Amino acid sequence: MTTDVLILGAGSAGCILANRLSADPARRVTLVEAGGFPTDPDIFDPAMWPMIQRRPYDWDYRTVPQPGTAGRVHHWARGRMVGGSSGLHAMFHLRGHPADFDRWGVMSGDAGWSYDALLPHFRATEGYATETPLHGARGEMPVMIPEAETHPLVRSYIEGWQELGLPRLPDHNGREVIGAAPNALMIRDGRRVTTGEAFLRPVLDRPNLTVITGAEVHRLRIAAGRVTGVEIRTPGGDTVLAAGQVILSMGTIGDPLLLMRSGVGNPGVLAAAGVPCRVERRALGRNLHDHMLGAGVVCRARKPVAPSRLQHSESLAYQSSRGLDVHTGAPDIVVGCVVAPSVSECFPMPAPGETFTLLFGVTHPTSRGELTITGPDLADAPRIDPRYLSTDHDRTAFRAALDRARMVAGTRAMRDWNGGEILPGPGMRDLDAFIQRAAITHHHPVATCAMGASDDAVVRPDLSLRGLDNVSVVDASVIPAIPCGPIHAAVMAIAQKFAAGQG
Known part of the structure; x- marks a missing residue:
């Protein structure tokens, strides 16, 4: 043909x-x-997206064990x-x-x-x-730019960033990205x-x-x-x-x-x-290279958290690690609000409706990896090595993003929702070790x-x-x-x- x-x-x-x-x-x-x-039909249900991975229509590739994320695949x-x-x-x-x-x-x-x-x-x-x-x-x-569909928790989350001095944006597709907005x-x-x-x-x-x-x-x-x-x-x-x-x-x-x-x-x-x-x-x-997110700062909810009417992860807040008063230029860290528990495989999954999660990550990672074949045939699995968290830049920025996630959780706007931090937990001292275990791919x-x-x-x-x-x-x-x-x-x-x- x-x-x-x-x-x-x-x-x-x-x-x-x-x-x-x-x-x-x-x-x-x-x-x-x-x-x-x-x-x-689950593909077309926005709320099902976290659950449809590893089905027959997912290639489900796997990385080699990553030293920067506690040896995880x-x-x-x-x-x-x-x-x-x-x-x-x-x-x-x-x-x-x-x-x-x-x-x-x-x-x-x-x-x-x-x-x-x-x-x-x-x-x-x-x-x-x-x-x-x-x-x-x-x-x-x-x-779609959500309006009435936005979860009450997410509205409080966005208000929390405004309380801290971060701008409230209509969406993130303008000439400035630093700020909080509902996800388009x-x-x-x-x-x-x-x-x-x-x-x-x-x-x-x-x-x-x-x-x-x-x-x-x-x-x-x-x-x-x-x-x-x-x-x-x-x-x-x-x-x-x-x-x-x-x-x-x-x-x-x-x-x-x-x-x-x-x-x-x-x-x-x-x-x-x-x-x-x-x-x-x-x-x-x-x-x-790829984006990663820390999953996550998990908080116990003071009141029941109703299911999202969208797709769980309803808002991102892009920002500069140099300070919350920096409102122009490219961001280097991000925090997102998930109307559900979200953790890596290293932690037990909390019950839905009783918790919410603040994801945190790095927008411009400097870690660089490599992909190679292992053989000439379709059945030969690739070797994928992103070398996650292999640079000081990425590790430092991740710590800054974690700090910001905890900061917004403690605002007055979030007071009616935040019943206390479950992860990493107030007793956690080795935050780098927590990040290594919490980091997940953002699939980019x-x-x-x-x-x-x-x-x-x-x-x-x-x-x-x-x-x-x-x-x-x-x-x-x-x-x-x-x-x-x-x-x-x-x-x-x-x-x-x-x-x-x-x-």
Whole structure:
């Protein structure tokens, strides 16, 4: 089978690419996905999101034991379905601070990645109720700003930050991010909206768009600096697809694994896995980083905590560790309010309705890890080593975030809710040891195919892969440095920008 454009991965980027690129009826587009269209009703129930991980539609990757988190192995949920991880995540829509993207412009050597240049692409995907210069209303992805649905506990939490001097923001998608606000959410009529539902399903009847589900991509066939075919494994047998243009949208884990299985990467890593090197790209799989949250400052509630009407984690407060009077610039720490108990596997789970949790984390971690293959086959598990909390910066910032979480818990605004701290507990003296055991992934891995101006970078600023003439990479793996918040809005903008450049 031959097509004009072959998109590998129907996740958050792939569904947008399929929509935008197939809008040209003269362009034949084929989209390949390992999973299927989601059918589990729990996926679409916003309150169920913490419970749907490790089901068959989750790749459920695992890290190697992490010295920085007390030797623990972390589960990395990644969506194996049409819509990808937008079917598993917490539905936040938060771009990041403008300085995050201006940094991308500097790192890539291309001002087209600056915040102001990306803003039209953010807006083109967004479906806010009201259009403003900073918010789009004509895009396919609904963005809800909760009002009446906000939990009374969360209202008190936001008031607590105001009491401490932190601004109250309408949402976190303005030019300033420091402050507390209800989380903007990708929810419509009480249901999660995935990129598959928003962008792909409405265009499935286009005659020039083919969607192949239940198909794992094994490797790329490479000759003379081009991909000449893509080996696909399906329940009905193996097949080879060919295309003039191949786009990798399999994510921060899937993209480098496919490239390494195909002979692209560090020659030493490939040789150890039994794969001949065809294209040397030593940076592939490196620069891996992720957001973490401490789970958490758990407080006993003075009165029953009713279930969330949204998705439990209803508000984030971004701030500077330099002081609560710093209201401009990029934040470096964050505290979130969860209307439920939330702890790592190291602690017993308190009863729901009797506690609430303040998560705390670092917005711009400096710890960097690496992902590699361990063998040439699909069944060979990857080696994922994010090297969590391996820098003094990250450990210091985590302590500051923990201090702020405890600070807001003690405000007058929270007095009617806070019946005393359960975790870490007033008797806990070794807070670093607590953080190591409490830290969990925020599910935002990036940068294994990071774009850059240098010839050493995996992809160019236009997202074409260095070393293969007809391959591009379009998803979170190209992000060179993580923005301060959840990455999904940025991934959608990346896909929108790339598609707009294809004519």
